Amino acid sequence: MAEAAGRVGRSAALWQRLRARPVAAASLLVLVLLYGAMLFAEFLAPYAPTTTFRHHTHQPPTLGFHSRELGFGPQVQHRVLVDEVTRRYARIRGQHYRVRLFARGEPYRLWGLVPLRVHLFGTTAPYVDEEGATVQAASGADPWLGTGQAYPVFLLGSDHLGRDIFSRILYGSRISLTIGFIGISISLSLAIILGGLAGYYGGAVDWTIMRFAEFFILIPGLYLILFLRSILSYDWDSGQSFVVITAILSFVSWPGTARLIRGMVHSIKREDFIAAAQLQGIPALAIIVTQIVPQMASILIVSVALGIPGFILGETVLSYLGLGITDPAVSWGSMLNRNVTSLSNLRAFPWFLYPGVALVLVTLAFNFLGDLLRDIFDPYHQERARG
Amino acid sequence: MRDADAGPLYDVTGLTVTFSTERGPLHAVRGVDLEIDAGTVVGLVGESGSGKSVTAQALLRLLPPHALVNVPRLLFRGEDVVTMRPAALQRLRGGRVGMIFQEPARSFDPIYSIERSLAETLHTHRPELDPEALHARSVALLEEVGIAEAERRLASFPHQFSGGMLQRVMIAHALAADPEVLIADEPTTALDVTVQAQVVDLLLRLRAARGLAILFISHDLALVGQIADRLVVMYGGLVMEQGPAAAVLHAPRHPYTRALLDAHLPLGVHYTEQPLHAIPGNVPDPLHPEPGCPFAPRCAVAEGRCTRAIPPLVAEPAHAPAARATSSVAAAAPHDPMPAAVTGIVHHRCLLPGTKASLAAAAAPGEAAC
Amino acid sequence: MLTLDAVSKRFALKAGYFAAARRHVYAVREVSLRIAAGETYGLVGESGSGKTTTARLAVGMYRPDGGAITYRDRAGDLHEVGRSGARARRELRTRLAYVFQDPARSLNPRMRVESILLAGLRYTANWRGVEDGRSRALAALESVGLAARHLSRRPPDFSGGQRQRVAIARALMVQPETLICDEIVSALDVSIRSQILDLLQHLRRELGLTLMFISHDLAVVTYFCDRVGVMQDGRLVEEAAARELAANPRHGYTQTLYAAVPKLPAPG
């Protein structure tokens, strides 16, 4: 009876707390939206991450909503370059292009499988260069035929090569948002195995593993990351970089979780069902993984939620420093690396910071959500921290 | 208060408690009538899951918010507990009604000394006491519950006590506010038999010394039989039988009571001589109560109609508390060892074979009432 | 046949770091007893008297600090219990099985019954693959009065009695010769207790089990066992045939236990 009551209590508590904490609820929403967007990046992004509009570099966000000619509705106004050095553009009066929903655009394969051409939005007007000449004759209604392009619309501006920052953020999230999950699974596995063994055996095993862990805790993570990355060779493609970065970050982040797990294993170990398992001759690692870890599932969920932002930020830092993801692959970190190279640069083209905004948003969202989960699953957290 | 002195301390009619759970409504208590008279020990017996603890908690409105309590009548000394204001309720809980539980170790905060926790309890109910009076009172209470060297033991912490000792301390807590009723929910189940016997002795002494009424809850009929004046037998959220302890133990009218008695293992019996009388099957699932008698799937004398509807309780006129011990029953049932004491409430259709005929003759009005 | 010869076991008391010497508490002191094949031996005493420690010593969970424990199996091989060799322990595990006191604690609440039953079998010599394991799990479950539909449930879905049945089924998975039952009915209701005792009696006859049966309740032990040992403060203070002990308790402590058993008032 008490157990049934407890179950009701938990799911009801989740909704009650979500309602009582709008920030956490909003965070959940943000994450759901971002991960959803990541899945449908090809459709949501008007352009591929590598598509360059040669005559439209360094453009600010160009989406407009009103003009005398087209009236109200999403549209872009044609701009021409007036200063080659500062990359300043002037708007051309009277030259507007409508932005349509579900516009035909660059062909792509959704999830690498389904060949499609429809994007959430885009223009269907032919591409025009800086002087205003149509670069490629529009063949009928489809400017994308052949090597042609449609006139670009930049929701969040364009970068130094004329690539759409909005599209690149969407594609970049594939690395930036997944590295957290992959990294945390590696680091959690390490933490479970090492922390589990330490807590389970105690004694010398415990001592050795925990001193090892403390070594990593004591060295500031960033320096360790830089050190590890710099002793490794530079010329990797992005796939290899991704793997190496994830591995490095996981290696740096396991000790904290391992310490938590060690403590819990140490107390769960005293339960009769563990004694029963030992008596049956089940090996230690099997007991830890199949019998002890599930007991702490809720705490682990919390530490996952709070641990993911670290990986996302870690990737960003490495990529920003040029030690991570490099062209043609794209991540939020690599976008910042390419674009935010100096303060004056940033002053001139503030929209280059949008990947950073996405980053902050995700980091905060995971933190707020993690806090909520902790309050639900681990209400005595504070007492424990104090005692 | 005036007429309450004559009536029972607790007067409960038709108590139902349903918990709303993820898997649907859980029918924990399905209509319980209970009376606790001043100075008497009422034994509440039944297997685990039969609703004993929920009933006890309902008496003090201690149930969690997802419990739906429906009780047409829940009076303590004539006062309606259901509509009681928070302040009065606070005085009831741990004040006029004390409670002790199965696992004393869980009821104590391990970081408080016995003195500190006892003083806290005393202070909430008697704020006028100064520290010295609190100390004196604490010592007196520990001595009352039979803890030697009370003065010294006050400084100890819960983990320094054995289970039996801790249960004594818990009783001291319950006595701190001079309650009129003590609700003891399986107070000895976690204890050894030897310690159990001591705790039962202590409770009986307290009853005698303080005129305390006790609601003693246990699954062990023999144990309850040692302490209770009246017995209430519960099963599947329902009262199966109630009556004076001696009557229920010696001449159970209900197949469930009989089965419980048979399941009791007397000392000195050996497996080579006598098989056990286990009750087959399991307690009913409170999420899916059967339409009829909850005991029907396990009952040796179940009939077809038992599974159709819950049999109504029948107060046998010859056994009603007001008309105790009429000799007509004794005459009608000469084989019954203690017929005079057979009083109480049973489903008439369950009356055990043998007593059935005689009682049908003696208690025709009961038959008609059904 | 299980033989304990002057077995002692002590536990270190948690002392401060600066304590001069480690202090110990003896849980079991020089206990000698012998359980013949097919016999049911009872141990009775209050909590803290050393029953559990004795049982755990007998099954090899603790290593004795003094004395020797040996087990002669049906094939006539002699095993030394408490020896550290992995092989020796492995062999012993299929002969001696242990059932814990409180099924609510000894069954992992998050595991399905099937996994609970199979978890240990995998690491014994009797493992013949998942299919065989499943059919054995079912057989074990049926032998304790549960059914196939219970395989996919978890311990919290069961009543106390059913849980103890699952715990017994787990012990039976390795087809042991000897079952050591530590207070397995103490946490159960009287009515359910009889069911479990019945079940054990049935299994004992069916499988020819040797039993070590522990309880603090004299009535249960003297009913269920052939011979009974009474423990007090880590010592075996009295040992007698069960009926003998029930009829004529000699030791003062046994008499105390005797007096404490709740008795139904005699009829009439």
Ligand SMILES: Nc1ncnc2c1ncn2[C@@H]1O[C@H](COP(=O)(O)OP(=O)(O)O)[C@@H](O)[C@H]1O
């Ligand atoms: N793991 C342990 N550590 C310290 N003391 C223990 C441990 N296990 C048992 N003891 C002590 O040994 C004594 C005997 O306990 P136990 O064997 O559990 O008896 P019983 O089975 O009769 O309850 C008790 O004093 C108990 O506190």
Ligand code: SF4
């Ligand atoms: S006789 Fe019928 S009503 Fe009475 S206990 Fe048995 S099944 Fe229930």
Ligand SMILES: [Mg+2]
């Ligand atoms: Mg024990």
